[in-house]
Amino acid sequence: xxxxxxxxxxxxxxxxxxxxxxxxxxxxxxxxxxxxxxxxxxxxxxxxxxxxxxxxxxxxxxxxxxxxxxxxxxxxxxxxxxxxxxxxxxxxxxxxxxxxxxxxxxxxxxxxxxxxxxxxxxxxxxxx
Amino acid sequence: xxxxxxxxxxxxxxxxxxxxxxxxxxxxxxxxxxxxxxxxxxxxxxxxxxxxxxxxxxxxxxxxxxxxxxxxxxxxxxxxxxxxxxxxxxxxxxxxxxxxxxxxxxxxxxxxxxxxxxxxxxxxxxxxxxxxxxxxxxxxxxxxxxxxxxxxxxxxxxxxxxxxxxxxxxxxxxxxxxxxxxxxxxxxxxxxxxxxxxxxxxxxxxxxxxxxxxxxxxxxxxxxxxxxxxxxxxxxx
Numbered sequence: 001x002x003x004x005x006x007x008x009x010x011x012x013x014x015x016x017x018x019x020x021x022x023x024x025x026x027x028x029x030x031x032x033x034x035x036x037x038x039x040x041x042x043x044x045x046x047x048x049x050x051x052x053x054x055x056x057x058x059x060x061x062x063x064x065x066x067x068x069x070x071x072x073x074x075x076x077x078x079x080x081x082x083x084x085x086x087x088x089x090x091x092x093x094x095x096x097x098x099x100x101x102x103x104x105x106x107x108x109x110x111x112x113x114x115x116x117x118x119x120x121x122x123x124x125x126x127x128x
Numbered sequence: 129x130x131x132x133x134x135x136x137x138x139x140x141x142x143x144x145x146x147x148x149x150x151x152x153x154x155x156x157x158x159x160x161x162x163x164x165x166x167x168x169x170x171x172x173x174x175x176x177x178x179x180x181x182x183x184x185x186x187x188x189x190x191x192x193x194x195x196x197x198x199x200x201x202x203x204x205x206x207x208x209x210x211x212x213x214x215x216x217x218x219x220x221x222x223x224x225x226x227x228x229x230x231x232x233x234x235x236x237x238x239x240x241x242x243x244x245x246x247x248x249x250x251x252x253x254x255x256x257x258x259x260x261x262x263x264x265x266x267x268x269x270x271x272x273x274x275x276x277x278x279x280x281x282x283x284x285x286x287x288x289x290x291x292x293x294x295x296x297x298x299x300x301x302x303x304x305x306x307x308x309x310x311x312x313x314x315x316x317x318x319x320x321x322x323x324x325x326x327x328x329x330x331x332x333x334x335x336x337x338x339x340x341x342x343x344x345x346x347x348x349x350x351x352x353x354x355x356x357x358x359x360x361x362x363x364x365x
Contacts (some may be wrong), residue, residue, distance in 0.1 A: 010143070011246070012142035012144055013141050013142065013251075014139075014141030014142050014143035014144075015142065015148070015246045015247075016246050017141065017248070018148055018151070019141060019147070019151055019241075019246065019247050019250040019251070020250050020254055022151055022152060022155050023151075023155070023210070023214065023250075023251065024254075025155075026155045026159065026214065027203075027206055027207050027210045029159065030159065030162050030206055030209070030210050031202060031203065031206035033163060034162045034166050035202060035205065035209065037166060037169055038166050038169065038181060038182065038185060039202060039205070041169045041170070041171055041187070042182065042185070044171050088276040094336075106247060107152070110316040
């Protein structure tokens with residue numbers, strides 16, 4: 001039983017038409033309701049991951065730059081510290097020398113003064 | 129072994145009710161699975177069901193990329209995914225059981241729709257017609273007509289024959305595989321009528337054959353989709 005026979009094979013056209021119809025409807029409904037959204041979600045996720053990767057790359061570059069900068073600052077600070085230390089040592093030496101010289105002077109003065117006063121006393125006692 | 133089909137005639141067209149029943153059910157299955165798997169879509173980490181659909185999509189996209197290069201044609205992609213899911217479910221419908229009513233003569237109501245050449249040939253004809261349509265739309269009708277005379281004019285007959293052959297093989301390969309599986313299943317199931325001993329001997333082969341039918345169903349759905357993509361890819365380049 002069929003609508004047409006091809007080489008003796010009965011073919012029911014209605015079944016074929018129904019089959020074609022239902023599959024076409026299925027494809028179009030799924031395309032519209034499911035796959036458009038799904039492909040969109042996949043694409044946007046891909047985009048999101050790409051953005052994220054780019055961002056990490058940028059952050060990495062920033063971090064490297066910052067590290068370089070901070071290490072430079074550190075080296076500069078060490079150098080400065082060494083210089084300051086040297087400077088202050090020198091100053092301290094100078095102050096020490098100064099102080100010694102002053103002390104010597106004061107000692108000399110004191111000695112002189114004491115000598116003078118003793119000679120005065122001598123004169124006085126002689127005179128008295 | 130051969131059962132009658134429940135056929136009705138409407139508008140001078142014959143409709144096979146069992147095929148209409150099973151194709152509708154498999155189409156509904158595909159729709160329900162696809163729709164409910166993608167109800168709550170997230171751009172972040174996908175949930176279990178969304179992951180499943182994304183896996184199928186990636187699978188079909190891989191087949192597409194292998195046969196026609198990277199394309200973003202949503203229609204071809206959705207055709208491929210629908211075909212894969214539809215054929216897989218249609219191939220599986222007849223594996224667990226079949227329903228046959230007996231009134232005056234046995235009528236088979238439930239079997240794989242793809243075990244009927246009407247279904248597979250319709251899909252094959254649709255796909256080959258779609259490839260011709262693509263060719264005409266992309267390169268024009270003139271190029272399409274001239275493509276039958278390439279590389280030599282003498283090959284015209286062979287080129288025409290090739291189109292019929294691809295259609296026929298595409299449809300009949302699927303039909304033959306599923307039909308043979310069903311016939312074997314029916315034979316094994318028929319052992320039940322032969323007494324307890326024969327039936328218990330047939331249980332193990334039946335289980336193995338059912339598992340094999342599931343495997344065949346998956347493979348044939350994959351092959352059908354791959355060939356579809358290859359035929360479309362031929363026309364795109």
